[in-house]
Amino acid sequence: MEKEQVSLKVRVQKLGTALSNMVMPNIPILIAWGILTALFISDGWLPNAKFALMVGPMLTYLIPIMIGYTGGKNIYEHRGGVVGAIATFGAIVATQGSLGFYSAIGGLKPEMADFATKYADALANRAPDVPMILGAMIMGPLGAWVIKKFDAWVQPKTPTGFEMLVNNFSAGILGFLLSLVANIAVGPAVETLTSFMAKGVDTLINAHLIPLANIFIEPAKVLFLNNAINHGILTPLGTEQAQQTGKSLLFLLEANPGPGLGILLAFMFFGKGSAKATAPGAALIHFLGGIHEIYFPYVMMKPALFLAAIAGGVTGTAVNNMLGSGLRAPASPGSIIAILGMTPKGTFIPVIMGVLSATVVSFLVAAVILRRDKSDVAEDDFEAAQAAVAADKAVSKGMAQSGQAFVDELGDTGHIKHIIFACDAGMGSSAMGASILRDKVKKAGLNIDVTNKAIANLKDSADTLVVTQEELAPRAATMAPSSVRVAVSNFLNSPKYDEIIESLSGKGIDNSPVVKYTEAPSSDVDLNVIDEVVFAHGEKVGSSTMGKETLKAIFKHNNIAIPISDHDFSELVAYNAPNILVVTQNKYAGIAEKYAPTAQHLNVDSLVTTPEYDKIVSRVK
Template sequence: MSNQESQMKVKIQKFGNFLSSMVMPNIGAFIAWGLITALFIESGWKPNEELATLVDPMVKYLLPLLIGYTGGKLVYDMRGGVVGAIATMGVIVGADIPMFLGAMIMGPLGGWVIKKFDQLIEGKVRTGFEMLVNNFSSGILGGILAIFSFLLIGPGVTQITGILVTGVEWMLDVGILPLTSILIEPAKILFLNNAINHGVLSPLGIEQVKQTGESILFLLEANPGPGIGVLLAYCFFGRGAAKRTAPGAAIIQFFGGIHEIYFPYVLMKPMLFIAVILGGISGVFTLSLLGGGLIAPASPGSILAMLAVTPAGNFIANIAGVLVAASVSFIVSFFVLKMDKSEEGSLEEASQKMQAMKGKKSSVVSDLANNEITTETSIASVNFNNVNHIIFACDAGMGSSAMGASLLRKKVKEAGLNIKVTNMAISNLPSDAQLVITQEELTPRAKQKVPNATHVSVENFLSSPKYDEIIDRLVNNNTTNNTELSDHDESASTANQEVLRKENIFLNKKFSSKEEAIRFAGKVLVDGGYVKESYIEAMLDREKITSTYMGNDVAIPHGTDEAKQEVIKSGVTIIQVPDGVDFEGGKVRLIFGLAGKDNGHLEILSAIAQTCSDMNNVEKMANAKTTDEILEIIGSSFNK
């Protein structure tokens, strides 16, 4: 792909994501309108003339205003949202049809105009007149935009919408609407699923509902049939991790409506694009033939959400559309999986590929509006002034977070910074947390717990390039002084021999799965008197939350936060697996099973982290012939 094509793809991604971002936060309002419509209109389940009067005002005023406000807020926060809503009102009154497309134009435009105005007058308003200028500027500019949208945008969008709806009706009449799946199915997997559904099809579908009472457009992208067909084929005919995880993914996709969960399964075997395309075509053809359709968007794309907004009399058609799509997708997927003799791809790699294509991959990055570091901006854009405490957080607060904290703590000390670096469970994060570092999968939970902190997502706790970037920024910006650097009792070093016994180091082990490896590590801890038997299941539960693969061929399985009460005393076991064992896409040759009580394991864990951050040390330990060699390599880190 050329650089120009790549740039064009990025622009399309951003545009599509922006469209869907205006609609997605307001899906609850769409569902409320859809349910009221389904229940109380004349042809509904419980016709009620009085309650049915809610339908038109909601679709004409409420939904477009919410979209316009959200679009303006995306551009310029609350102030942009207010002006965006005012501008949207003009386009609503200036048209006879629901103005979803008009709201998607005027909302962001209103936010952009007031943002540019504020930038223009910045520093020029006299003290005491700020509120007056702010209120009058938003009112005047919003009013001008409302008049503009009333006179021009409303009539223009009405014409465009009419042409598009006529085009859809023509496609239905000549029977070629099913061919849209050739574009829709690959596009939604690659980068535009929400944009296609909520940015394009939903507004057109709602206009069609106004004319015919239902719309097939709501099912072009949201039909769960093609996805469930692929996942069911993996359940029966897949291999390895894909087969083991497919049943759970199928439940989430079909009943939970999270279509993205099946995208990596298709990306692992690109020939499966044929399966979802043919499934989509057959499903749309069936819906067209039987007259299927919904009265509101089915969001999320769950079978339950779909049935909830199915009009009376359309259940057979809609269910048939799903079943036919699923059957065709399943049959084609069966042949693809059976005929493909290539080595099973990595589900983890496919997931990362999907996230990268969708612009979600977290690397070194900063979304300042959400205080979350992700891949498109540099850490250099984040304000690190006056940071005096960095927290590594994971589920239990004693495994991966402790390793990461020990590595960064060493770098902080070497840089001469007086900054406290600690580790803890996400559930224990304090409300005044400043800088929180988590594994990529756990960042949303940490962000929900402490939304005002700056959050950094780390994929590889042992060798993340972000550590050095953070240190560089802290050296340049830090102004704190005299803060304790360590989060554990240094007296713990006297118990090292008890925490890591020589007999708890195992060489040349082989495991068929990570579950088997984790159970072995847990059994060692139980036999050593470190934990209770129930701790083993807690280790497996922790692995389901997010993989304990740390990078550099190392994994550190441990229990959940709730299982801390099952720990009798701190202990560590080291298991060498020369041939490696798969931890969801990561080949692990060194397993450090651990249990922590009163931070007694942290010094050992710190030594392990420092040792394993260097791949040369990992290679030496993975190829060690005696337990003494491993102890010597780890022991050298205590004096660093």
Template sequence: MATTATTPGAAPGASTGGARLRVQQFGTFLSNMVLPNIGAFIAWGLITALFIQTGWIATIGKAFGYDPADGYMYGFVGKLGDWDGSGDGIVGPMITYLLPLLIGYTGGRMMYNDNIRGGVVGAIATMGAIAGASVPMFLGAMIMGPLGGWTMKKLDAVWSHKIRPGFEMLVNNFSAGIWGGILAVFGFVLAGPFVSGFSRIAGDVVDTLVNNNLLPLTSIFIEPAKILFLNNAINQGILTPLGTTEATEKGQSILFLLEANPGPGLGLLLAFMLFGKGVAKASAPGAILIQFIGGIHEIYFPYVLMKPKLVIAVILGGMTGVATNVAFGSGLRSPASPGSIIAVWAAVPGSSFVGVTLSVIFSAAVSCAVASFLLKIDKTPEGDLASATAGMEAMKGKRSSVASALTGGSNGAAPQQIRSIVFACDAGMGSSAMGASVLRKKIQAAGHGDVTVVNKAISNLGDDYDLVVTHQDLTARAQQRTPSALHVSVDNFMASPRYDEIVEMLDQTSAPSGAAGAAADDAVVSGDVLSTRSIRLGGASRTRDQAIDEAGQLLVEAGAVDASYVAAMHERERSVSTHMGNGLAIPHGTNEAKPSIRRTAISFVRYDEPVDWNGKPAEFVIGIAGAGSDHLALLAKIAETFTDPASVERLRTAQSADEVLRVLDGVRV
């Protein structure tokens, strides 16, 4: 399958809507279930290519005069490849159980905001569809997995914060088990048979197209759809599930090559390299490497958008490739992702190597010939590749990681504008809130009041932010959730020099507005979020873990959390340090521990001798239990306080809990 890649930022002024946008979003949803598991597809494809009775090992053995049905080869290779058809090998169980369950788990976890419970219930529901079907349940997994995660999320919301302390694990485990069992029965009785019937009908349609030599006509729709970024919906929703089913029955499928063939794009770029003009001609060689070797097909989309009539070239090239594979009876054992010639060759069975290779060569040749002819007779101006690239990104709704290869790194446009910034951490209720407050103050002071700065848990991130700030240990996870955003890593939440770099970036990409920023910092916290009984001066702890226990115990004594929440604070600390810098640490629980929080509260402990916090001194430890968002204003005030040396000194010399509250001006209890 062809792969599209993104880098930070949404295309300026990008706006898509209507049916195309909905199809794109649906395709993205499907691809988010499949693409994380492509490694498993590749593993299955390689095992199949090597060990089945017509695989590489048996073929090579025959070439050297060895009968693969005898001796060791049958005993080991034949066992793995299930040569006797008993189903005891590894090929069948992987395609029948492993791959659909992975997709179902991923889909369920996606629908429950990356919560493992959603993934588990999604996998249970998918198992029911698998057991009730006669074909590999990829389409069933794409239905039952998300359904399981979504319904479990809704059920959990019904009794959220209503479970009596001590019964959380019992309720959570049994609710997931009971509901998962119900969905498994539903999948067995309805989903499995329905998807099996649909797959048979769709397979019959494909066979009809093949038998009547009509399959090449699919390129009339597929090639333009790729340029409109509808490829994920076509590939993940239709071609990959049907192709996998066909490959299970026949050992290979031509469907894997309908969209992933790199030949048409290669031919188009070769034509520009030979007969193009200006920037398009100069950038074509580099684009060829990215497209043909790297497998990122979107690199050639701007060339077509710049001269739309060239879509004829890629359509005819695609038709030629499909016709060649039909003529040779060739196909791939598994999806080729990304759509690189390397991935294509890795998935091709020995009997199809010649046909598949010729399909790439012939499709490239036809696409190149047609595009060259159209370029030669074209009397219009050269065309603006930068504008075409911007148009491509507008349709995509994101910046492209490969677009800079076309325009020397600038896309011919102004630097990416930043309008939305999110500060993300593991739980989204402590370090991210304080970091966001510090950054927000700096941005407002620089006159960029139109830039929003919020904080979230990484598991709740959507790919709709311009810039994401995370602790350096969490950046990789955040990049998976927000691949099209700029990412900035910090190791000091209170006084990171990267904040000043972000402000400089805003100075370069946006005009100061002077507008008022988010109002969170000016808010007043009511209730007993922080009370005098939760403030301790002269803490007794001498180690980090003791300090976490001390701050957590204050929260327990205040009736804000269950005792189990303290263990979650330690678990969070083992994942990523909560030391904020400036002598401050803010330990808090994991996102999964929120059911242990009865109400929002904060504890405050000051140490006369700073505690060693992973090699950094912690003089002040603030324990956090955030059930909702009502603690964020206080965190913002704390962040403001700890960036002011005078305020820190007042906290250091405070003689009573009331004095601490007065320093944190604006807090009422």
């Protein structure tokens, strides 16, 4: 059962990434459409009938076709994109009114013109147009998958000299057939589904229940599903609603920067160590730059802060709902600048109140949590806390065993020609990390390009160094197994950047891991004679508890049935036996050995991210 749950989580994350990767590259089109709408429609800032004519066709045709093309291109390059765009067009036309038909009537024979007129009138009287964004998300990848499978079957059998003929006709014919399928089945089905969901959203809004959505949205955001939620679900529904009413509250559900801003402000006043020091810069980037991912590590290092994010999100949406707030188009990134740019004329104060109320509530809740929480993690270094949480999450998802996915060997990097920062969407946080390292590369005089992209678009290359977040490290290993890979906790504040520069410039290369451990060797530890593992700690139990849970996960994965517990140093006297393994941090090794000199000892630098656990497990018979 546990493996099925893990598999489901991974599949959901991959699906969300696929959806967001179709929409994110086309956000500029949505912004252009939003600006056209804000400026030139009848109630816009600068009403202009001629320019306003572009609003409808851009939403109806350009946006879905580009999303369909992008979805196909992500699967099978340009060829998949073309077939995906053709297939998408069939779904678009299935749900549109009479405009396209009337424009073509002039060139038809009289008997056909009469038929087209009757059919167009029937369509026009049936239902309002539905933007086919969801249809594009289906037909784009489907078209690419079909042509990819067809090519794999046909191309090896194609005679020399006929490749172009077969390629062009196969793509055209398959695209044609898929457009018919989309027109007959997919378009109407998506229209029905979209209308049903839109009515459901309207019901929630009218009943003032839409704020409950943030109970699920805020935690999902922090778990790297923010782009999937915003661009895969809310954008299609919000776009359809904005076409009908001129604005949509859905564009503010995920994009509202208030919850994250309140948490970062709480760290500025009540945080400790590196978390407190980095919070002001993170707040500025989050609020003005719209990079929401920057506050996720702050929440993950203290999970109780999920409550602050939820409280802020629910409050902000409730205020927006009561005041009738909404945006004309998606605000991406979720910057206050982008939000105000998409705000309809005359509704700036309600939108600002929604952001302000979310900020105040999340700040108050986060402040209470930070002031009352005296756990060990709260006082640890920010980087170490990030690594601990990321490792624990990776183990829980079954993506990696503790200590494996986060130790990347640089070794000889003289062959590196490219550095790629990879994150879930390929924008935002990875772009900022790339900018920081690009500046360091330039100052070091290195002729190496530094770019950023979505992790789903990584290409395997031996001359490339891939930098990614620790949570995404296993996926980076799958996408680019031959590349040199480095995992960091925080794109904005990682000491590994200096180590990368040293390695690339040929200074201090010692072929050792980027993450250097000073742990005692585990060669003397033999789990075959161990009856219990004890994590030893002092007054603060946070790190030892996480270490215990990490080792439990590793033992369970390897079918090792050795009990694990955690105890205060003074209680070790009851475990002073050679069949007991005592695990503690290096700085406390002397204390542990004093209370249990006969026991076996494993001293590590980090109780959560150490690779020593995997080493002792590998020797079990």
